[in-house]
Amino acid sequence: MSQHLDEALSGAATANPKTPFILKLVRFREFAILLALVLVFVGTSLKNTSFASTSSIQGLLSGPAVIILIAVGETLVIITRNVDLTVGSVVGLSAYLVGDVYVHYPHTPVLVALLVGIAVGAACGLVTGTIVAYARVPSLAVTLGLLYIIRGLDAVIVNAVQINATSLPAGFIGVGANNFIGIPIMMWIAIIVVAVVGYAMRNFRATREMYAIGSNPEAALLAGIPVQRRIFSAFVVSGALAGLAGALWLAEFATVGSTAGTGYELDAVAAAVVGGVAIFGGSGTILGAALGALFLNTINQALVAGGVSSFWDQAVAGLLLVLAIALDRYLVVRSERILRVEGRDRGRH
């Protein structure tokens, strides 16, 4: 709903010169986050000059790649007015299974390993999607249950046997450690995924229908949109991306036990919501969610570089999430008011 309001409003705003400039900018959430990102970065660099060094920036870029991938998938699901809380567990399962493949077949090509991760994640997404879409039960409860189940399954498979860097080939670990044209390979993968999914979300019929479902499920159904199939695909994509993220997680940390990715589901939701994805569906962009993930991670790093104890991380992330939701709400209420005033004025003429 707010998607349409936003669109209608951007038209209204250009027609109405009295709308403050800053409000017009804030409405482009991607721009607002980018601005905040730059402010945080410059501010921290002034306090601690090593924050702006090349290696530090590369760290800032490779760190959030895993969360960006999960947040992209989560965004698809949230846009259809659902939520996927399994992603953290899927990351853990996929990371371990990919490691397990290397333990048994040490010469597996990197690409195949990543595909294994994607397949594991897609399989999980298949289960979640089937239950949510076809049994028509609320995704919050279903994915909460599956969060337990997949994590338990992971722990049973791990059986207290960690996989260490010695079992992993240098080529695979290189994916998590090396750079390509100065940017970490992990980030390249995230950028490609964001670009592809972001393009798809803007231009394809199936993905536009996801927005319609999130805006108004009943109307979407009446309009002939295959609601169940779209929700199902959103969950499969979310699972697959979480699986890919799991494989990359392993490449980054090179050691995996049974707790990999614990709590990532909340980070992903936080990143998406901070990035302007409405929690009730129907509105939000992939780029926004990715920037949200980058922003939250940069804040964490900035706190460390700025000499603030890392204990503040979580509190700040939570506060930002609450502020982001409050800002969204404020903008929607404001848009509605402006639209009402415009409508009245038009009626008078």
Next chain:
Amino acid sequence: MEDTETVLEKDAAIDLGGGRGLVSLVRWESGLVILLIACIICGTLSFKYFFTPQTIFFSGLDIGEIAMMALPMTFIIITGEIDLSVASMLGLSASTLGYLFLHGWNIWPAMIVCMVVGAVAGAFNGILITRFGLPSIAVTIGTLSLYRGLASIILGTNTAVGFPLSTLKLSLPIGKSEIAYDFAIFIVMAIVFAVVLHLTSFGRSLYAIGLQKETAFFSGIRVNQIKFRLYVLSGLVCAFAGILYTYQEASANNVTGLGLELNVVAIVLLGGVSIFGGRGTIIGVVLAACIMAALTTWLTDIDVSGEVQSIIIGGLLLLSVLVPNARDGFVRIRALFKRRKVGASL
């Protein structure tokens, strides 16, 4: 919209069924009783000390705080909202208690401060949700992180230990009986909550809010005020649970109670409370808490690992949302097959 209607329909069906002999016995709570008995029988068969006072004491001790937090959560879910920050509020209360104790406070004023912290945390949730109209799931995911973060800031990596000996009594049975303090408190609280929910107009208004917020509002129910109070109540109960938890563990740190919100929601949903709001009973939640306690004890006794236990708990949670929808699902699947057949014959 459709969801609300189905819930309404079911609610009406249950009301009509009431007092019609056997039909009225077919309800969620009866299933829970059977499940509980099954757990106890299985437990006794595989472990001869299962149904002894000692085992029951330890089961009660383990589930007490979680079950306590499930009570206000039941109220909140019945009004159609959710509070995912409960375990973080428990942790915040425990950390506050630990911090104050490490700084030489007397235990009583420290506990009062903890309760105030819990009430403020709950009120913050409540203000954001009622005054600003923000979605409760997003708000409480945010405050889950925020309150846990505050706990980390307060206590750092410290672990507070060495609480007065008198507090250790709380991890022992009451007097000569074999009842755990926290479980006894839970039962007393459950009775109070049950009376409020089922026998007062306040309780009925919770169902009204959960079924149709607008209608409730136009019927003169102060929707926002009630929701706000529920969140404050949740904060208070969680803070209290945090204090008990600290005394039982005889220590507090910033990860106390991490992740318990999932157990709490699992108990409430298993108890037959509809995630859409408007449906659920306290007796169901109490039974669900007992099942959870019996099941965990039994599984631990027969050497089922914690990992497999979490699979089983997750499965139960899944079942508890799938089963109520099973009839609708069955009808839909049959319709699907019929359509296929018609399509094939054409």
